[in-house]
Amino acid sequence: MPCSVQSESCGACPNRAYTEWRDLTPENLAKLESGMRPNDYSPGEVLYHQGDEVDGVFCIKSGLIGERHVEADGHSMLVRLHQPGSTVGYQEFLTKSTYRNTAEVLQPSHACFIDRATITELLIRDPSVGQRFLQRSLKDTEDMEKNYVSSKTMDLRRRLLHLILVLYERFGREELDGSGFLKVPIAKKDLAELAGTVPETLSRTIKKLRTENLVVFSGNDVVIPDLDAVLDEIYD
């Protein structure tokens, strides 16, 4: 169960500079703080379910959230990941629709729920909020468009290499010897859904990458001996 926290300062939030609230005046920041509800979440919990009525958004302070879409036939896929600083559910909020996906906690997370009234008020008080959401939405469209194009023009091997590189940029670090190290923050099952495939095929592809010494998995730890070699593979 989510464990409620008494009070919390958005002004002191380390992610504020990356959120849509970054330009708020102290006064409006106070309004935001008074209208939001911070919570701790454990992996497996959901912030909201696909199809639910929208009553606010979630601002991620720490951890990792995934948006999962499930089809009527049971097919499931991870649509995108949300890191600290990301506002989850803003799309559906701003279009006044129901949630398209289920927001699932993938790593222990701390997130703040912001209710409808507060966001609406802030959108009115400060036009920068709407502008930030516009920039965010433009980015999301671009990402999804690239995803779509990739899914049609690249085979799984290249898509996976690309995904690994994206994850490396977010969660990895370079070692002293120049190789890359990465702890994949999600289960193989979810990694498969993110890459647009099934666990079996992912497993085989990973195996092939290991034999070629391009990307070496051991559990969820990944070593990339030669980053440039991976880049060469992806970009023709």
Add this chain to the structure above:
Amino acid sequence: MPCSVQSESCGACPNRAYTEWRDLTPENLAKLESGMRPNDYSPGEVLYHQGDEVDGVFCIKSGLIGERHVEADGHSMLVRLHQPGSTVGYQEFLTKSTYRNTAEVLQPSHACFIDRATITELLIRDPSVGQRFLQRSLKDTEDMEKNYVSSKTMDLRRRLLHLILVLYERFGREELDGSGFLKVPIAKKDLAELAGTVPETLSRTIKKLRTENLVVFSGNDVVIPDLDAVLDEIYD
């Protein structure tokens, strides 16, 4: 070659109610009109090329425009279609990037080019413009997300049926006998790219749909004997 038209009134444009300029005051509307340049375009012409520097947007008055993405390896795909009322290139304009795709004229079209200075000015003068672009971007993200999910969870047959239904809503009409009629406004080659496949496979799928009397193509004329039957096929 585009043929320049002397003057044109945005206030009298039949699509204005569907554009991002719908809320402009007469004064700002005059600003828009003075800063835009109307043109006629023939099929095959391009409004801009993938990779070009962005210097404005195109507002479609009539006709049909397609956004085509070409990969380094020659793979090409139609990303989306633009009908009258749509503003083409706004994404790249607002993100100050280069064009992601090539905007290609698919049907004889009339479009107005609006330069950077004019849009920037209007965005400052009237906040409703930014809000409209936000709503537009949210819709584009949703569309592309649905595209992406469909491409992974539905086979070509269902995707094509879905696409035909979308085209029917835009370009088709119901006949007296209750059947649907549709003139597909693009070549099969482009239809294939839009459906995320190649012409050969599209042709085979169309053939199968005809033998089942679900969707009957003859050239680019399409008859849908039973719309409900198609809907049943798509949704489980």
Add this chain to the structure above:
DNA sequence: CGGGGGTTTGAGTCCGTTCAAAATACGTGG
């Protein structure tokens, strides 16, 4: 009437899926 692009048909191939089972990792209680 003769190109020439677009469309269709045919045959073969491959990438990725499905189904099934083995192997491994993991959490929990003894």
Add this chain to the structure above:
DNA sequence: CCACGTATTTTGAACGGACTCAAACCCCCG
């Protein structure tokens, strides 16, 4: 700390949807 049961991951074999390559066809336009 180890044993056990469960979930995840891996491996194996077979299938299938969509692609590729190649050729025939067709329709439109000069």
